[in-house]
Amino acid sequence: MKSEKSRQLYREAIDLMPGGVSSPVRAFKPHPIYVAKAKGSRIYDVDGNEFIDYCMAFGALILGHANEEVKEEIKKKIEEGWIYGTPIELEVEYAKLIRKHFPSMEMLRFVNTGSEATMSALRVARGFTGKEKIVKIEGSFHGSHEAVLVKAGSGATTFGIPNSAGVPTDFVKNTLQVPYNDTETLSEVLEKNKDVSAVIMEPVMANASLITPKEDYLKEVRKITNENDVLLIFDEIITGFRLAMGGAQEFYGVKADITTLGKIAGGGFPIGIYGGRREIMELVAPSGNVYQAGTFSGNPISLLAGYATVKILEREKVVEKTSKKAEELFKALKDQGVESAQISSMFCVYFGEIPRNYSEALRLNKDAFMRFFWRLLEKGIYFPPSQFEVCFMSHAHSKEDVAKTIDAIIDAYDKSRNER
Ligand SMILES: Cc1ncc(COP(=O)(O)O)c(C=O)c1O
Numbered sequence: 001m002k003s004e005k006s007r008q009l010y011r012e013a014i015d016l017m018p019g020g021v022s023s024p025v026r027a028f029k030p031h032p033i034y035v036a037k038a039k040g041s042r043i044y045d046v047d048g049n050e051f052i053d054y055c056m057a058f059g060a061l062i063l064g065h066a067n068e069e070v071k072e073e074i075k076k077k078i079e080e081g082w083i084y085g086t087p088i089e090l091e092v093e094y095a096k097l098i099r100k101h102f103p104s105m106e107m108l109r110f111v112n113t114g115s116e117a118t119m120s121a122l123r124v125a126r127g128f129t130g131k132e133k134i135v136k137i138e139g140s141f142h143g144s145h146e147a148v149l150v151k152a153g154s155g156a157t158t159f160g161i162p163n164s165a166g167v168p169t170d171f172v173k174n175t176l177q178v179p180y181n182d183t184e185t186l187s188e189v190l191e192k193n194k195d196v197s198a199v200i201m202e203p204v205m206a207n208a209s210l211i212t213p214k215e216d217y218l219k220e221v222r223k224i225t226n227e228n229d230v231l232l233i234f235d236e237i238i239t240g241f242r243l244a245m246g247g248a249q250e251f252y253g254v255k256a257d258i259t260t261l262g263k264i265a266g267g268g269f270p271i272g273i274y275g276g277r278r279e280i281m282e283l284v285a286p287s288g289n290v291y292q293a294g295t296f297s298g299n300p301i302s303l304l305a306g307y308a309t310v311k312i313l314e315r316e317k318v319v320e321k322t323s324k325k326a327e328e329l330f331k332a333l334k335d336q337g338v339e340s341a342q343i344s345s346m347f348c349v350y351f352g353e354i355p356r357n358y359s360e361a362l363r364l365n366k367d368a369f370m371r372f373f374w375r376l377l378e379k380g381i382y383f384p385p386s387q388f389e390v391c392f393m394s395h396a397h398s399k400e401d402v403a404k405t406i407d408a409i410i411d412a413y414d415k416s417r418n419e420r
Contacts, residue, residue: 001047001049001377001378002047002048002049003031003033003047003049004047005034005045005046005047006031006032006033006034006045006046006047007030007031009034009046010031010032010034011031020032023155024155024156024158024159025058025154025155025158025384025385025386025389026385027385028370028373028385028386029370032385033045033046033047033049033051033377033382034046038053038065038066039064039065039066040064040065040066040396041053041064041065041394041396041397041398041401042065043065043382049380050380051377051380051381051382052380052381052382052397052401052404052405053065053382053394054381054382054383054384054391054392054393054405055382055383055384055385055389055391055392056392056394057263057268058263058384058389059206059238059242059263059264059346059390059392060262060263060264060266060268061264061267061268061392061394062241062242062264062309062313062318062322062345062392062394062395063267063309063312063313063318063394063395063396064394064395064396064397065396067267067309067312067396069308069312070267070268070305070308070309070312073304073305073308074301074304074305077300077301077304078301081300082299082300082301083296083299083300084300085295087298088298088300088303090300090303090304090307091110091298091303093307094110094303094306094307094310095108095110097307097310097311098261098265098273098275098310099275101241101245101246101247101250101310102236102240102246102247102249102259102261102275103246103255104249104255104256104257104259104276104277105259105273105275105276106275106276106277106278106281107275107276107278107281107282108273108274108275108276108281109273109274109275109281109284109292109297110271110272110273110297110298110302110303111271111272111273111274111292111294111297112270112271112272112294112296112297112299112302113143113262113270113271113272114142114143114235114237114260114262114263114272115142115143115144115145115272116143116272116294117143117237117260117261117262117272117273117274118142118143118145118148118200118233118235118237118260118272118274119143119145119147120274120284120292121198121200121233121235121258121260121274121276122134122147122148122197122198122200122233123290123292124258124274124276124280124281124283124284124290124292125197125198125231125233125257125258125280126197126198127283127288127289127290128197128231128279128280128283128290129197129198129229129230129231130197131195131196131197132174132195132197133174133175133176133193133195133196133197134147134174134175134176134196134197134198134199134200135175135176135177135178135186135189135190135196135198135199135200135230136148136150136151136175136176136177136178136199136200136201137177137178137179137180137200137201137202137205137358138151138177138178138179138180138357138358138359139151139152139153139157139162139180139205139207139208139211139357139358139361139362140152140153140180140200140201140202140205140207140208140235140358141153141154141156141202141207141208142200142202142235142237142260144156144164146167146168146171146172147171147172147174147175148175148200149162149163149164149167149172150162150163150167150172150175150177151163151177151358152164152207153205153207153208153358153388154207154208154386154388154389155386157207157208157362157388158366158386158387158388158389176189176193176196179357179358179359180201180205180211180213180356180357180358181211181213181214181217181356181357182357183217183220183221183224186199186221186224187224190224190225190228190230191228196228196230197230197231198230198231198232198233198257198258199221199225199230199231199232199233200233200235201221201232201233201234201235202234202235202237202238202239203218203234203235203236203239203243203247203248203249203252203254204238204239204243204248204343204346205358206238206239206346206389206390207238207388207389208355208358208361208388209348209350209355209361209364209387209388209389209390210341210343210346210347210348210390211355211356211357211358211361212341212343213252214356218248218252218254219252219253219254221254222254222255231257231258231280232256232257232258233256233257233258233259233260233276234247234248234249234254234256234258234259234260235260236248236249236259236260236261237260237261237262237263237272238263238346238390239251240259240261240262240263240264240265241261241264241265241309241310241313241319242264242319242344242345242346242392243319243343243344243346244319244344245310245313245314245319247259247261251344256276257276257277257280258274258275258276258277258280259274259275259276260272260273260274261273261274264306264309264310264313265306265309265310266302266305266306267302267304267305267306267307267308267309267310268305268309269299269301269302269305269306270296270299270302271302271303271306312395316395318395319344319345321395322344322345322393322394322395322397323344323345323393325345325393325397325399325402326342326344326345326346326347326393327342328402329342329347329393329402329405329406330342330347332406332410333349333406333409333410336410336413338409338410338413339351339352339353339354341354345392345393345394346390346391346392346393347390347391347393348390348391349369349372349383349391349409349413350364350387351364351365351366351368351369351372351387351416351417352364352365361388364387364388365387365417366386366387366388368416368417368419369386369387369416370385370387371415371416371419372412372413372416372417373385375408375411375412375415375416376408376409376412379408379411379412380404380408381404381405381408381409
């Protein structure tokens with residue numbers, strides 16, 4: 001595998017940007033690959049290498065790269081200008097489409113990123129309840145704002161900084177933590193703390209490797225939050241339009257009070273969405289006194305790419321098809337003794353035992369994973385560069401891609417596991 005150009009770019013980048021990157025989890029040693037273009041299931045780097053991609057922009061893409069139909073829609077729209085600072089018709093259409101799939105989002109607001117969506121969701125939860133504390137699940141990731149940078153997953157865990165410096169203690173003293181898949185602790189914490197406004201969680205954890213809920217765990221969480229008069233926020237920024245069209249709420253039959261969406265909902269362009277019960281969302285300005293605003297919120301291109309993507313997902317039954325492909329891959333890996341898990345189009349290969357919560361995930365062998373990651377790269381396969389991220393199957397992955405991937409994983413897994 002040639003890598004001279006990527007190496008050279010990284011050498012310059014680390015002098016210019018912290019860690020050489022625009023977001024931490026893109027950095028890996030000795031250097032990341034610099035991607036020049038992408039199409040379908042493939043990314044192509046500046047050194048001329050081609051990879052089958054399972055990172056899919058950390059789950060932002062489900063149709064694969066540069067989907068033709070989405071591209072044509074964007075091209076047409078660009079001719080009409082790309083930001084107006086006014087409401088647009090598509091905003092109304094897209095809000096209706098979102099609510100069709102997420103009926104619990106009776107009203108919603110478009111923002112620019114997932115981080116902004118969870119930050120705003122927490123603000124409106126606090127505004128609505130008048131209570132200041134929140135409960136977060138250990139190892140979940142909800143973006144990089146103060147309240148949630150405690151035992152945070154994703155890059156924060158990969159780089160060993162789950163509790164970020166620069167976050168005043170006062171800002172996080174109201175963030176309580178409970179382990180995933182543990183309803184007893186959640187009950188105790190809520191009974192002891194009567195000033196909790198909301199529990200925020202990734203219904204399926206996808207930022208501390210892949211951790212799925214025990215049977216009825218989410219239903220129990222719903223029951224406990226109801227009993228304690230605490231709002232339930234499902235961060236479906238990864239699971240929305242992926243686990244099912246209606247996310248984990250449809251998949252598990254559990255309704256959240258507030259939901260956050262992002263990633264797929266922007267069709268690969270920046271987006272965040274938060275929404276929930278009408279009486280809660282009506283508190284957001286200008287109809288209420290919880291302030292939240294953004295110059296780029298609901299920008300036409302993100303809305304259009306997201307809307308076009310969701311329409312294709314509906315028409316082509318993408319969730320079912322991608323899930324089936326991922327399941328085939330998972331079964332083949334399981335037959336060969338590769339520790340792995342899959343749910344819908346998400347899957348993960350573990351170096352260690354399959355975890356049920358964050359503290360178990362921390363026992364996974366990160367170094368073995370990185371050896372595995374590089375072996376896969378050499379074989380033309382790009383995984384997200386951390387044991388704590390998950391892989392995404394897209395609509396564009398072919399049967400041949402999947403077959404090649406299975407062979408590569410089986411070969412690389414044992415070698416990486418056994419090496420010191
Ligand atoms: C579950 C979850 N919530 C929130 C975020 C933050 O989204 P963004 O990176 O768009 O700010 C992420 C990002 O990976 C995520 O996985």
